[in-house]
Amino acid sequence: MEKQNNQEYLTAIQAAFGADVLAHEEAFGMLNVELTPARIHDAIAWLQQHQDLSVNYLTNIAGIHYPDAAGREFAVVYQLHSWKNNLRLRIKGYLPKENVHIATITDLFAGANWMERETYDFFGIIFDGHPDLRRILNMDDMDYFPMRKEYVLEDATREDKDDRFFGRNNNEL
Amino acid sequence: MSQDLKDVIQAADPANVATINFGPTHPSTHGIFQNILKVDGEKIISSEQTVGYIHRAFEKLAERRPYNQITPITDRLNYCSSPINNIGWEMTVEKLIGVDIPKRVQYMRVIIMELARIADHLICNSVIGVDAGALTSFFYPFSEREKIYELYEELSGARLTTNMGRIGGFERDFTPVFHEKLKSFLKTFPKAFEEFDSMLARNRIFMDRTKGAGPISAERALSYSFSGPNLRAAGVDYDVRAMNPYSSYEDFDFIIPVGVNGDTYDRFMVRQEEIRQSLRIITQAYNNLPEGDYKADLPDFYLPAKSDVYNNMEALIYHFKIVMGETELPVGEVYHAVEGGNGELGFYLISDGGRTPYRLQFRRPCFIYYQAYPEMIKGLPISDAVLTLSSINVIAGELDA
Numbered sequence: 405m406e407k408q409n410n411q412e413y414l415t416a417i418q419a420a421f422g423a424d425v426l427a428h429e430e431a432f433g434m435l436n437v438e439l440t441p442a443r444i445h446d447a448i449a450w451l452q453q454h455q456d457l458s459v460n461y462l463t464n465i466a467g468i469h470y471p472d473a474a475g476r477e478f479a480v481v482y483q484l485h486s487w488k489n490n491l492r493l494r495i496k497g498y499l500p501k502e503n504v505h506i507a508t509i510t511d512l513f514a515g516a517n518w519m520e521r522e523t524y525d526f527f528g529i530i531f532d533g534h535p536d537l538r539r540i541l542n543m544d545d546m547d548y549f550p551m552r553k554e555y556v557l558e559d560a561t562r563e564d565k566d567d568r569f570f571g572r573n574n575n576e577l
Numbered sequence: 578m579s580q581d582l583k584d585v586i587q588a589a590d591p592a593n594v595a596t597i598n599f600g601p602t603h604p605s606t607h608g609i610f611q612n613i614l615k616v617d618g619e620k621i622i623s624s625e626q627t628v629g630y631i632h633r634a635f636e637k638l639a640e641r642r643p644y645n646q647i648t649p650i651t652d653r654l655n656y657c658s659s660p661i662n663n664i665g666w667e668m669t670v671e672k673l674i675g676v677d678i679p680k681r682v683q684y685m686r687v688i689i690m691e692l693a694r695i696a697d698h699l700i701c702n703s704v705i706g707v708d709a710g711a712l713t714s715f716f717y718p719f720s721e722r723e724k725i726y727e728l729y730e731e732l733s734g735a736r737l738t739t740n741m742g743r744i745g746g747f748e749r750d751f752t753p754v755f756h757e758k759l760k761s762f763l764k765t766f767p768k769a770f771e772e773f774d775s776m777l778a779r780n781r782i783f784m785d786r787t788k789g790a791g792p793i794s795a796e797r798a799l800s801y802s803f804s805g806p807n808l809r810a811a812g813v814d815y816d817v818r819a820m821n822p823y824s825s826y827e828d829f830d831f832i833i834p835v836g837v838n839g840d841t842y843d844r845f846m847v848r849q850e851e852i853r854q855s856l857r858i859i860t861q862a863y864n865n866l867p868e869g870d871y872k873a874d875l876p877d878f879y880l881p882a883k884s885d886v887y888n889n890m891e892a893l894i895y896h897f898k899i900v901m902g903e904t905e906l907p908v909g910e911v912y913h914a915v916e917g918g919n920g921e922l923g924f925y926l927i928s929d930g931g932r933t934p935y936r937l938q939f940r941r942p943c944f945i946y947y948q949a950y951p952e953m954i955k956g957l958p959i960s961d962a963v964l965t966l967s968s969i970n971v972i973a974g975e976l977d978a
Contacts, residue, residue, distance in 0.1 A: 432672060432911045461815075462802050463914075464940040466925055483912060483925065483940075490820055492912065515802030518948040526636070541629035541977060550637060557634075557641045 408456060408489045410435040416457060421447055434492050441480070441497035445507040448482060448495060452512055461485040462509070463492065465519040467527035471553045477501040478529055482509070499529065508534040526551035593617050601630055605708055605963040608973030612950075612962075619958040624951045628944075632977040639937040643902030644670050645744055645878070647937070652738035654941060655975040658697035658918040660689045660729065660741040665915035668823060669924040670744050672911045674878070681869035682746040683825040684862045688759070689732070689741060690824070690915070691855040691862075695766075696725045697918030698806070698848040698855075699773075701970040705845050706777055708967045709786045714776045721769050724762050731755040745879040746872030763860060770856075774849055787842040791953040791965025798839060801949040804942050805920025807969050810847045811839030817916040828865075829858045841961075841968040877904045902932035919943050919970055943975040 413435055418425050424447075427438040439447050451459035463483040470477055476498035485492045497506055508531040509516045520531040521540040528549035531537055539546065548555060599612040606612075609630040615622045635650050642650070651662035664686050671678060699718045706714035726736040731754050732747065733739045742748065751759075777783045793803075798811040808815055816833045818826040834850035836843025872879055876895050885892035898904060908930045914923040923940030946969060953969075954962040 431909055434912060460799065463923060464925065464938065466938040468927065468936050487815065513802060514797065514800040515945055515948065518944060541632040550634065557637050
């Protein structure tokens with residue numbers, strides 16, 4: 405069988421999930437597909453079961469915080485890998501800050517357990533149905549989610565490190 | 578798990594169950610992690626892990642640092658094979674900015690990364706020996722690792738946290754001393770390594786201790802997103818070097834050894850064979866080392882020579898621009914993976930065009946596979962749990978980031 409490429413993956417995902425495919429792009433050769441968060445679990449399960457697409461390996465799960473994007477402040481990125489076609493792809497879901505819930509995929513990949521715990525620990529994203537959603541790298545009594553952009557790492561008043569001098573305008577942070 | 582072990586677990590009388598701490602600071606954990614074990618006599622019924630003791634917030638730190646200042650952070654992930662982390666990160670940035678790396682640099686990187694893999698596997702395997710009670714086989718390979726560290730030193734000035742190379746190549750070319758030491762290493766290492774191998778590989782006591790200790794099936798290992806030697810020991814031949822070749826790995830002839838049972842002995846044997854294969858790769862790369870420059874032509878990222886900075890206005894400007902992080906960067910997101918000592922070490926970098934990453938996530942193989950540890954040691958005696966821990970080679974720096 406011919407190895408499938410990004411376009412065929414995209415066509416198959418669009419055919420199966422239609423209106424739930426909100427956006428897609430190819431970034432540095434890797435297919436990115438944005439889906440309705442509520443459908444991500446089903447989509448990953450479908451990709452895993454699919455005979456030709458055969459997405460068998462969960463590479464990692466990443467959280468991202470975009471404080472300025474109203475209604476889509478948090479992104480959950482699943483990087484998946486199909487060994488059969490040697491193709492990597494990203495499934496992305498954007499969550500509003502008022503409702504940072506997404507279904508767990510620990511039932512599909514045992515390894516998702518700690519990856520989701522880590523994402524919870526740093527971004528506060530709640531993975532519904534996770535068997536043991538606790539902090540993992542930080543202390544249990546920490547009362548904030550440190551990777552969110554509002555928690556600035558070091559002395560932000562230092563003028564020499566002011567982002568304005570480097571072509572970036574995000575001083576509200 | 579055999580049936581009689583299952584019976585032991587089921588029959589465990591609550592009155593006989595003891596809760597003990599394995600770690601956080603225990604000689605045989607080789608790092609700071611805690612496991613709270615529930616045991617019935619010697620048999621482990623369940624365990625619970627606590628990690629994060631040396632969490633240093635690398636991902637947060639990376640969001641406030643220009644790209645060239647992130648390389649020293651990567652040193653401290655898997656500190657047994659820092660150069661692989663350094664070079665993996667540099668290649669990620671090079672992918673983002675889209676630069677052609679000279680063939681010579683690629684081959685030099687392969688040599689360094691494979692030396693690092695040898696050092697990493699050598700320590701892991703000799704530590705398995707220690708945990709099985711064989712101390713000689715631990716001290717013996719240290720003189721060999723020392724030679725690798727001297728090679729690092731020759732190229733970067735450092736031994737453990739190497740900060741090897743730069744974005745675009747190396748800080749300096751292989752020096753005459755490096756050539757001399759590498760040649761002598763390639764000559765003497767195989768013999769010393771086979772002596773080390775003969776101490777353990779077919780040693781009856783070692784085999785009895787390690788066979789069947791901490792097994793994991795290929796299916797479970799895949800579900801847990803295992804990678805590297807631990808996955809290959811379970812019989813799955815996934816290796817980033819072969820699957821997505823980077824830095825010209827496609828030019829070299831090497832095999833990917835796999836195990837059968839996924840137990841401690843198989844992990845040991847897979848690493849031993851990988852050391853031999855790494856040596857093959859180094860020999861091929863060194864014998865065919867192309868002529869050329871040791872760095873790409875990349876004035877926006879690669880610091881100019883000091884003599885130029887002192888005498889040449891343009892070089893001084895570039896120097897300032899690089900140090901102050903005033904370089905224009907493309908917007909985009911890249912994922913780049915290399916085969917680290919413990920498996921697929923990935924860098925997921927999101928750039929918004931600013932001088933620091935908007936988000937940088939490390940895919941740390943240790944963190945991902947260590948969660949399978951309770952499943953692997955269930956029903957085993959504590960002594961096997963110790964062996965399992967050392968054979969999956971959990972490095973605290975990479976685990977906690």
